[in-house]
Amino acid sequence: MTTSAILPPLFARFRRLRRTEGLRGLVRETRLSPADFVYPLFVAHGHGLRQEIESMPGQYHLSPDGLAREAEDLRALGIPAVLLFGLPAAKDDEGSEAYTDDGIVQEAVRALKHAAPDLVVITDVCLCEYTSHGHCGVLSLPKGGIVVDGEVDNDRTLELLARTAISHARAGADMVAPSDMMDGRVAAIRRALDENGFAHLPIMAYSAKYASAFYGPFRVAADSAPQFGDRRGYQMDPPNVREALREIEADIAEGADIVMVKPALAYLDVLARARERFDLPLAAYNVSGEYAMVKAADRLGWLDGRRTALEVLTAIKRAGADIIITYHAKEASAWLT
Numbered sequence: 019m020t021t022s023a024i025l026p027p028l029f030a031r032f033r034r035l036r037r038t039e040g041l042r043g044l045v046r047e048t049r050l051s052p053a054d055f056v057y058p059l060f061v062a063h064g065h066g067l068r069q070e071i072e073s074m075p076g077q078y079h080l081s082p083d084g085l086a087r088e089a090e091d092l093r094a095l096g097i098p099a100v101l102l103f104g105l106p107a108a109k110d111d112e113g114s115e116a117y118t119d120d121g122i123v124q125e126a127v128r129a130l131k132h133a134a135p136d137l138v139v140i141t142d143v144c145l146c147e148y149t150s151h152g153h154c155g156v157l158s159l160p161k162g163g164i165v166v167d168g169e170v171d172n173d174r175t176l177e178l179l180a181r182t183a184i185s186h187a188r189a190g191a192d193m194v195a196p197s198d199m200m201d202g203r204v205a206a207i208r209r210a211l212d213e214n215g216f217a218h219l220p221i222m223a224y225s226a227k228y229a230s231a232f233y234g235p236f237r238v239a240a241d242s243a244p245q246f247g248d249r250r251g252y253q254m255d256p257p258n259v260r261e262a263l264r265e266i267e268a269d270i271a272e273g274a275d276i277v278m279v280k281p282a283l284a285y286l287d288v289l290a291r292a293r294e295r296f297d298l299p300l301a302a303y304n305v306s307g308e309y310a311m312v313k314a315a316d317r318l319g320w321l322d323g324r325r326t327a328l329e330v331l332t333a334i335k336r337a338g339a340d341i342i343i344t345y346h347a348k349e350a351s352a353w354l355t
C-alpha cells in the first residue's frame with residue numbers, strides 16, 4: 019500500500035498554497051511597504067558633500083545642500099520619513115552644537131522642509147555626537163573633580179536635551195526622538211515642548227535601547243564612540259526583557275507618542291512582547307551592525323543581499339513593528355515596487 023493511500027484527503031493542504039508566487043502572495047500574512055520605513059540620514063557641514071561611509075556601504079555623509087536630492091528620491095520611492103543625525107563642526111564637554119539654532123541638524127531640518135514640506139522629518143535628540151567625550155550627556159564631576167567612566171549627570175543632561183528638542187522644533191521638525199536613555203527625558207522634553215508652543219509635536223522615544231555591539235558602524239559614521247568607558251550605565255543590559263517593558267511603560271506615562279525597541283533583529287522577542295502589551299505605535303530600529311552584516315555577506319557572496327534584507331525587514335514587521343527605521347529603506351522600497 020502506498021503512502022498516499024493511507025493519508026487523509028487533506029494531505030499536502032499546506033503545500034497547495036505555496037506552489038506559485040501568485041498563490042503565496044494571495045495568502046501572505048505580513049506585507050512590507052515603503053510606507054513602513056524611516057530612512058536615517060547623516061548630515062555634516064559643508065557644500066557638495068556626498069561621501070560614502072566606509073563602515074556602511076551605500077550610506078553617505080551629506081551636506082544640507084544635497085538633501086533636496088534625497089527628498090526627491092524618497093518621494094519617488096514612497097518613503098514617508100527620515101531620521102536625522104548630525105556631525106558638528108566642533109565638540110565640547112556639553113555638546114553645545116546640539117541645541118544651537120544654527121547647528122547642523124537644525125540647518126538640515128530647514129533644508130528638508132523647504133525641499134519637501136510633506137516629508138516627515140524626525141530628529142534624533144542626544145548629545146553623543148556633539149560631546150568631546152562621546153557620552154550621551156554631561157558627565158558627573160565627583161569629589162576631587164575626577165570623572166568616573168560613563169557616569170552621566172542625569173538631571174543636568176535633561177535640561178540640555180529639552181533645549182535640543184526645542185531648537186529642533188523651532189527649525190521645523192515634525193517629531194523629536196530622544197535616544198539618550200536618561201531617566202525622565204520624555205517628561206522633560208514633553209514639558210519643554212508644551213511650554214514653548216509645541217504641544218502638537220510628537221515624541222518617538224527610544225524606550226528599550228540596549229547597550230549593543232551592533233552599533234559599531236554607526237559610531238564610525240556619526241563619530242560618536244565614547245572616548246573612555248562605555249554606555250552600559252545608562253543603556254539597557256541585553257539579557258533583560260521585563261525591564262524593557264517597564265521602560266516602555268514609563269515613557270508612555272511621561273508622554274511618548276511612539277515607543278521604540280533598538281536594535282531590532284536580535285531583540286525580536288522584546289518587540290513581540292511590547293506589541294502584545296502596548297497599543298501605541300511601535301517602532302523598531304534595524305541598526306547599523308545589522309545592515310553592515312548583510313552588506314558584507316552579500317559582497318563576499320555568502321548571502322543573497324536582497325533576499326536577506328527583505329527577510330530581516332519582514333521578520334521585524336511580523337514581530338509587531340508599525341515603523342521600521344532602516345538603512346535598507348531606499349533599496350528595499352525599490353525592490354518592493
